[in-house]
Amino acid sequence: MRRSLLLAGGGMRVAWQSGVVRALREHGVAFDHVDGTSGGIMTAGMLLSGQDPAEMGRRWSELRVRDFSSLLPLTDYLKGPWALPAFGDADGVVHRVLPALGIEADAVRSSPVAGTFNIVDFATKTCVAVPHTEIDLELMAAGMSLPLFLPPLRRGPRIWTDAVWVKDVNVGEALRRGAEEVWLVWCIGNSPYWGEGPLEQYVHMIEMSACGALFAELDAARRPFVLHVVKPRYPLPLDPEFLAGRISADTLVAMGYRDAWDYLGRADPSGVPKDPTCTAMQEPPRGVRFQERMRGEVDGAELVLDVTVELPLPAGGAPSPGARLVGHVDHEPWGGRVLLADGRIEVDGADVTYAARARVSGAWQEVRARRELADDPGADLWSDARTVAFSAGDGCSTELQRGLRDTARALASVEPYGAHGFRDRAEALAELARVGLRRALAAY
Secondary structure (H helix, E strand, O other): OOEEEEEOOOHHHHHHHHHHHHHHHHOOOOOOEEEEEOOHHHHHHHHHOOOOHHHHHHHHHHOOHHHHOOOOOHHHHHOOHHHOOOOOOOHHHHHHHHHHOOOOHHHHHOOOOEEEEEEEEOOOOEEEEEEHHHOOHHHHHHOOOOOOOOOOEEEOOEEEEEOOOOOOOOHHHHHHOOOOEEEEEOOOOOOOOOOOOHHHHHHHHHHHHHHHHHHHHHHHOOOOOEEEEEOOOOOOOOHHHHHOOOOOHHHHHHHHHHHHHHHHOOOOOOOOOOOHHHHOOOOOOOEEEEEEEEEEEEOOEEEEEEEEEEEEOOOOOOOOOOOEEEEEEEEHHHOEEEEEEEEEEEEEOOEEEEEEEEEEOOEEEEEEEEEEOOOOOOOOOOOOOOEEEEEEOOOEEEEEEOOHHHHHHHHHOOEEEOOOHHHHHHHHHHHHHHHOHHHHHHOO
């Protein structure tokens, strides 16, 4: 069966896609054609450069996110706001971001896997699927140059810019190339929430354009094919949160891995309906997100457990979707970094357990990290029980320690999610302070 992998846009949030493609690779799904649009161009470029998905995650982890931003020449800003070509230029993307992500134009052009990069030619107002054999780094950057934020690329009579306003994936190109099965990796938000302010409404315009074009293309398809869609349950954090350090590349990659295995665990061979439900997401409950890192040793080799916990806050007796976690284990005997799937929190009396599955040497192992809290009702997760009992599979067990630096890092990482605007964020943090982290966990 011929398969196409369609990588939609999503700005810098497409770090999430690296976790998705790692899960697909581990599941044994291979592709004859890879297609990237907008931010998905980065994921497509990494894959067509020959990178292993684990290496893709490592590169995102080490990337300096601020390199996405680079300024125009000073003379452009002196013209005044109404004459600016954009807020910045693409130099940072071309000369720092793409090389740091290991994207090499020569490697992409010689890839044995067919690829396409969707870029709009503004002169004709059409989306062009540029073959991988004709791509270069400047064209890739042009395909991610959203109006207002980055200027287009002018080459001869053509003006190249981001395709997201025309389409955010190219289903037609996949079908033209003979795809019988299309795997769509989608991280543009699609929930009923309508936000206030220019940034959120700019994003909503992108969401309407991207989703509307996808649904129209699915409806117009002239032959049958199987559609699989991997997407997050809730819309991913916007790029400003990534830039501000409110969420990390490691967490986004781990979320993609979790979301992909969630879909693979229930995927129907016939795929999903080709209608507006295929990319629909839920609006998240208001909650808090925090990170924890614990270290230990197994048979003389260091083991580091790094998790991000998503904890919904009590909502007046409403049913809870439950606390979830994502993360990874760094342990050389396991082959380096192993991502976690099916992450969850189990509370039994004074015991709090982080539980998940990890794929080690091609087989799943249950990973558990359990701590026992003191009987004092005022004890909290970070003020108590710095020793954690860790176990994985058969015979792997040790004690993990959380040092003072790790505790400080956990406290500093607390961030609201599902909260919009300063007041909503402040109320979420105030609610956490009122009920306490331990009581909030115990509620679920």
